[in-house]
Amino acid sequence: MSTTNFVEELRWRGMLHDIMPETEELLNKKMVTGYIGFDPTADSLGVGNLVQVMTLLHFQRAGHKPMALVGGATGMVGDPSGKSAERNLLDEATLQHNLAGQRAQLERFLNFDCGANSATIVNNYDWFKNFSFLEFIRDVGKHLTVNYMLSKDSVKNRLENGMSFTEFSYQLVQGYDFYYLWKNSGVQLQMGGSDQWGNIVTGSELIRRKDGGNAYALTTQLIKKADGTKFGKTESGNIWLDASKTSTYQFYQFWLNASDEDAEKFIKIFTLLNRIEIEAIVAQHATAPHLRHLQKTLAKDITTRVHGEVALANAIEASEILFKGDELGLRNLAINDFVSVFEGTPQHSFEIDKLSAELNIIDFLVDTQLFQSKGEARKMVQAGGVSINKTKVDDVEQLVTKEYFIHNKYIVVQKGKKNYYLVTVE
Secondary structure: OOOOHHHHHHHOOEEEEEEOHHHHHHHHHOOOOEEEEEEEOOOOEEHHHHHHHHHHHHHHHHEEEEEEEEEOOHOOOOOOOOOOOOOOOOOOOHHHHHHHHHHHHHHHOOOOHHHHHOEEEEEEEHHHHHHHHHHHHHHOOOOOOHHHOOOOOOHHHHHHHOOOHHHHHHHHHHHHHHHHHHHOOEEEEEEEEEHHHHHHHHHHHHHHHOOOOEEEEEEEEEEEEEOEEEEEEOEEEOOEEEOOOOOOHHHHHHHHHOHHHHHHEEEHHOOOHHHHHHHHHHHHHHHHHHHHOHHHHHHHHHHHHHHHHHHHHHHHHHHHHHHHHHHHHHHOOOOOHHHHHHHOOEEEEOOOOHOOOOOHHHHHHHHHHOOOOOOHHHHHHHHOOEEEOOOOOOOOOEEOHHOOOOOOOOEEEEEEOOOEEEEEOO
16 A cells, blocks of 8 residues: 555645545555546547546555546436537447447556556446346436535536436436446545536445445535636647657647646646756746746647657647747658648638739739738738748749648748648649
8 A cells, every 4th residue: 555645635735525434544544446437428538537547646656546437338428517508419339439439548548457556448338238227227316315416516506497317317317327336346535527416425425335335525616717718628629648640849838838727737637747956947947937937848748748759749740840940940850740740720722823923922912811911911010920841931023932831731820929821732
């Protein structure tokens, strides 16, 4: 048994939200098997899921046995917690595809071959697939009253606009997961985000009422950004762990662009750096905030863990070229890295037959819809606010030719210091 206090680790990292009485004492006394459920509505986890992944990782490092439950069955029902409307249900083929993708990602974080406290993954479809409706309401439903179920926030918050019986029954299904794992795998603890508290304690209550057993609950904070916007999302959508959905460059930039306040919070939650190391990084950052040492350390750590060192090096190289490099560096980027860098950049198309020796920069900027009028474009160029392929445009009469093309089809336009646009020549 490790000497690390798992609950105290969550506390100082700002992750702990609720904990059932006697849970900490249990965890300090012996190795405990605990689980967290993951929603299989996509074939990749997002950065929002990383809080729970890191919780399981800290749990294992403290000497306990972590279990990830992927909800093949609950994915067919739909969790109403934190939702304003019922979501679409998934067919079995889609669920199996999603489960395979998530499992591969979980295996990057957790150790599945370390003896007694090796991590395991289970799918609740395995014990629900042959469970008939009549058996379920007889063996599970009778133990919990409707009044008890109605008292949960996940239900109360939806009653005004209505919710289906399918969603209403979700807490029974998740509760039975806890009971099944307690009964068959010795699981004593369920963990999750704070919005899952009601569902988790339904499970511990079912265990108590059905078999007179004891089970425990722990939840973590829901992460919010300092500016009030939702963590894990950008203007272009979710930030995924799968590089085919969110490029390594975009993933790296997501963490690198965190505010100082958010980065100081995130480095505690999403890295394994200890308290002394983090305090030293925060202190170093405070002496020269413009160097963004805090954000760089955070971005490097989590990008390496998710995508590996080679992908991180490519993301950093691309980042340096984009923000500090010149046209030569931009042209020297391999085509795949070039496309990755500008994947989240606004895209504009330009018909090659419009290109002629007479096309000047102002016409080009308007034709590609980067500016609404020639007057606006001319004013920005004269102010030194437009660059083509990292080279500043200083003449409103400058001509655009085929020599501008990168990889024979791209032109990078920059407005101001941070606004990049990718023009694809068709």
